[in-house]
Amino acid sequence: MSVALLDQTRKISRLLHDNSSRVVIFDDICGCVGEILGASCMLASAKGKVLGLYKHEGAPDLSPLLGDEVGDLVDSQLNNRFLAVLSTKENVNLQTLGFERAVSRGSAAILLPVYFAGQRMGTTFIFRSKEEFDVDDIILSEYANTVIELIIMRALYDEDDAEERQQAALAAALASLSQTEQSALDCIMDALMSENGIKTGSEPAKLSREAASSERAKMSKYGGSYSGDAPHRGAGNQARRSLDKEELTLEGNLITSRIAKDYGITRSIIVNALRKLEGAEILETKSMGVRGTHIRILNTALILKYRNK
DSSP states (O other), X not given: OOHHHHHHHHHHHHHHHHOTTOOOOHHHHHHHHHHHHTSEEEEEETTSBEEEEEOOTTSOOOHHHHOSSTTOBOOHHHHHHHHHOOSOEEEEOGGGGTOOHHHHTTOEEEEEEEEETTEEEEEEEEEESXXXXXXXXXXXXXXXXXXXHHHHHHHHHHHHHHHHHHHHHHHHHHHTSOHHXXXXXXXXXXXXXXXXXXXXXXXXXXXXXXXXXXHHHHHTTSEEEEEOOOOOOSGGGGGGGGGTOOOOEEEEEEOHHHHHHHHTOOHHHHHHHHHHHHHTTSEEEEXXXXXXXXXXXXXXXXXXXXHTO
């Protein structure tokens, strides 16, 4: 192994040590590898989502099939060809992957499957239009791919820990609620989720017959927003993109007096339930004056609890 190659591998491994925020930034890895090899580098998930991307000026433009930025989806047929590669393939002809002959001429690529615990997590795709990749380039690519697998492993474990903490916090918060406050929470979640077209599987016990017969008309009184599909989203939330993990958010403006009337409970019970849950950091509230109270669910375990109810 040459001294230059040793220095290059150390430059990549430094990304693991310098990442004190523990946020997975795959763009950094792709950029580091791309600058060293003079190539474009992309990391795609098993579902074809672009997790990291670095475009080198001298590399061919493969945007029509690869996407232009992080969060885009790779062409489905191209992603299937990626997944068909079970081990490292070096100096691959781009034309065999479905790219046009014009951009494929004089170009070479390396395909490296990304695995974790025997499960295919994605593919690292490195390509350039200069000379073919030599042995040192391939060794460096393999090393970088191993670093990516380690970061994905850490992200998976971090997610598991975060989910366990959220579930424990939710269980403690729910235990602090009285039976009537629990009913109030059922009504709040039903109002938020119904407005956003999410079926909870069952209606609150105190839902009025009139409201049940015309739920959509009633819920038009409440404003809200829900997102149940990821990534990514912006690269700022790249921490969990490695898993194609579903991301849940739920928020909206609710008028507590209307909910109290529609569901047959007192407003004070609703307010008490919201205060307890806000104190436990399960949700946050903000008074919007005549528009009611803006509620944002912070604990995704609560959303899952009612969505899967």
